[in-house]
Amino acid sequence: MxxxxxxxxxxxxxxxxxxxxxxxxxxxxxxxYENITNDIRxxxxxxxxxxxxxAKGLTVIEGDAEKDLKQFPKSSFDYVILSQTLxxxxxxxKVISELLRVGKKAIVTIPxxxxxxxxxxxxxxxxxxxxxxxxxxxYNTPNLHMCTIKDFVNYCNKKNIKINSKNLSYKNLFSQxxxxxxxx
Amino acid sequence: MNDIERVKKLIIDKPLKLDCGQTISNFPLAYETYGKLNxxxxxxxxxxxxxxxxxFASGTxxxxxxxxxxxxxxGPGKAIDTQKYxxxxxxxxxxxxxxxxxxxxxxxxxxxxxxxxxxxxxxDMVNAQYHLLEFFKIKKLFxxxxxxxxxxxxxQFVSNFPDKSETAIPIxxxxxxxxxxxxxxxxxxxxxxxxxxxxxxFYEENNKSPDKGLAVARMAAHITYLSKKGLQEKFGxxxxxxxxxxxxxxxxxxxxxxxxxxxxxxxxRFDANSYLYITRAMDYFDLSKKFDGNLSKAFxxxxxxxxxxxxxxxxxxxxxxxxxxxxxxxSIGKDVGFAEITSDKGHDSFLLDxxxxxxxxxxxxxxxxxxxxxxxx
Numbered sequence: 008m009x010x011x012x013x014x015x016x017x018x019x020x021x022x023x024x025x026x027x028x029x030x031x032x033x034x035x036x037x038x039x040y041e042n043i044t045n046d047i048r049x050x051x052x053x054x055x056x057x058x059x060x061x062a063k064g065l066t067v068i069e070g071d072a073e074k075d076l077k078q079f080p081k082s083s084f085d086y087v088i089l090s091q092t093l094x095x096x097x098x099x100x101k102v103i104s105e106l107l108r109v110g111k112k113a114i115v116t117i118p119x120x121x122x123x124x125x126x127x128x129x130x131x132x133x134x135x136x137x138x139x140x141x142x143x144x145x146y147n148t149p150n151l152h153m154c155t156i157k158d159f160v161n162y163c164n165k166k167n168i169k170i171n172s173k174n175l176s177y178k179n180l181f182s183q184x185x186x187x188x189x190x191x
Numbered sequence: 192m193n194d195i196e197r198v199k200k201l202i203i204d205k206p207l208k209l210d211c212g213q214t215i216s217n218f219p220l221a222y223e224t225y226g227k228l229n230x231x232x233x234x235x236x237x238x239x240x241x242x243x244x245x246x247f248a249s250g251t252x253x254x255x256x257x258x259x260x261x262x263x264x265x266g267p268g269k270a271i272d273t274q275k276y277x278x279x280x281x282x283x284x285x286x287x288x289x290x291x292x293x294x295x296x297x298x299x300x301x302x303x304x305x306x307x308x309x310x311x312x313x314x315d316m317v318n319a320q321y322h323l324l325e326f327f328k329i330k331k332l333f334x335x336x337x338x339x340x341x342x343x344x345x346x347q348f349v350s351n352f353p354d355k356s357e358t359a360i361p362i363x364x365x366x367x368x369x370x371x372x373x374x375x376x377x378x379x380x381x382x383x384x385x386x387x388x389x390x391x392x393f394y395e396e397n398n399k400s401p402d403k404g405l406a407v408a409r410m411a412a413h414i415t416y417l418s419k420k421g422l423q424e425k426f427g428x429x430x431x432x433x434x435x436x437x438x439x440x441x442x443x444x445x446x447x448x449x450x451x452x453x454x455x456x457x458x459x460r461f462d463a464n465s466y467l468y469i470t471r472a473m474d475y476f477d478l479s480k481k482f483d484g485n486l487s488k489a490f491x492x493x494x495x496x497x498x499x500x501x502x503x504x505x506x507x508x509x510x511x512x513x514x515x516x517x518x519x520x521x522s523i524g525k526d527v528g529f530a531e532i533t534s535d536k537g538h539d540s541f542l543l544d545x546x547x548x549x550x551x552x553x554x555x556x557x558x559x560x561x562x563x564x565x566x567x568x
Contacts, residue, residue, distance in 0.1 A: 066528045068527065
């Protein structure tokens with residue numbers, strides 16, 4: 008399992024109610040279901056991934072986070088998880104506000120464009136950075152809205168969204184991923 | 192008709208008040224079962240059939256000698272494994288495979304009911320079938336499932352009996368029959384009624400049979416069960432046993448011959464008045480009507496775990512209509528899964544060998560069944 012998933016799972020309280028937005032093949036959901044809370048469901052756009060989730064016995068709804076979050080009532084989940092898909096949405100700002108409406112807390116992860124290897128790649132090679140977390144070329148990347156950890160924290164501060172932001176400059180340089188718990 | 196008299200029947204002696212206002216009692220409900228009910232009685236599944244289905248979902252239909260309509264799904268070792276589950280399926284009220292319907296004898300006139308049979312609804316069908324739980328002494332079903340009109344019955348069942356099923360699988364259905372659905376059903380009904388052998392519904396006492404009207408109704412409906420792409424791939428413009436067009440109105444094209452065949456075999460197994468009654472029941476189906484248009488309210492009291500399934504090429508009960516049910520359940524925080532299965536086979540996909548569909552049901556039921564047992568321990 009991805010290391011990131013361990014960190015995300017550790018942020019979820021026992022017996023809480025969870026929605027995994029863009030749950031993929033259900034790997035993280037299954038881990039949380041087996042170890043933390045069985046009140047978890049996923050929203051997934053890919054048909055083949057939906058089949059994989061069903062095969063794992065997980066509750067999954069085929070749908071698009073940009074359109075289908077609106078059907079869930081306010082604060083209907085304790086945690087809404089969005090793992091590394093924020094930058095791929097057409098309108099990430101709207102998605103964030105929907106996450107915070109549907110969930111009491113949201114756990115959001117982003118690939119950090121401020122990571123030193125990314126900076127060095129751009130600085131010295133002068134081409135769009137390709138790293139383990141950002142494996143695609145500029146012309147075929149699904150990532151439309153890249154940001155740094157600092158950008159994301161600044162955004163939350165501007166919008167009065169509560170966010171943990173200790174050691175910001177350090178993290179912004181040395182973390183490949185940003186993992187945040189945010190709430191209104 | 193002697194064969195039909197031999198099918199299993201439950202005689203429901205309790206009076207049932209129908210939506211139309213009439214009350215019926217001592218009426219037969221024909222059913223069939225597959226597999227065995229276990230000692231804990233926690234493995235029972237009630238399957239609801241669609242417009243022209245019957246209680247013979249699996250195995251061989253003893254009346255038509257054809258395969259059961261859900262043979263791909265239900266049977267030993269199949270997606271719904273009858274070595275594990277006990278499946279019950281009943282012929283709907285108004286049907287023609289042994290349940291109380293328009294071809295039964297009206298005690299007042301000692302003749303067939305014909306169009307004097309009361310108009311029934313999906314709600315009536317479900318209320319009648321509920322008696323099967325009492326008959327088998329099942330406190331709670333493990334699942335209710337059905338496609339098309341069967342899916343409507345699933346929705347109605349859970350709404351009427353919110354704590355009587357652990358899981359529910361409505362497939363390729365709707366919570367409210369659309370204008371298009373009603374229009375297509377009306378086309379079928381008018382076709383039957385335009386046949387002079389229909390005799391205002393009293394064809395049996397006149398030894399007549401509106402076969403032509405019923406066949407045309409079936410032909411028109413059959414088109415709606417398929418997709419444009421599916422039809423094009425299977426038939427295209429292929430000619431029927433001839434090298435060129437004949438410049439007449441014979442069945443030049445394979446699709447014409449296919450539809451004519453579908454129509455002609457249908458009249459051998461289905462009653463024209465039943466067709467009128469059952470399509471009417473579908474048209475009257477509008478689950479949220481009783482709840483001021485708020486569909487969520489229909490499910491407020493239930494903790495049944497839903498899984499809703501639609502098909503990409505189904506234009507009769509499209510994904511968008513199935514999704515409305517998902518939305519209604521999600522908006523009140525109910526447990527609901529949803530998948531749209533890719534298939535070119537149109538609305539009929541739920542009756543066919545579509546592996547993703549069959550696997551979805553198998554996985555959902557098996558994991559739900561394990562969870563149900565875990566909860567008990």
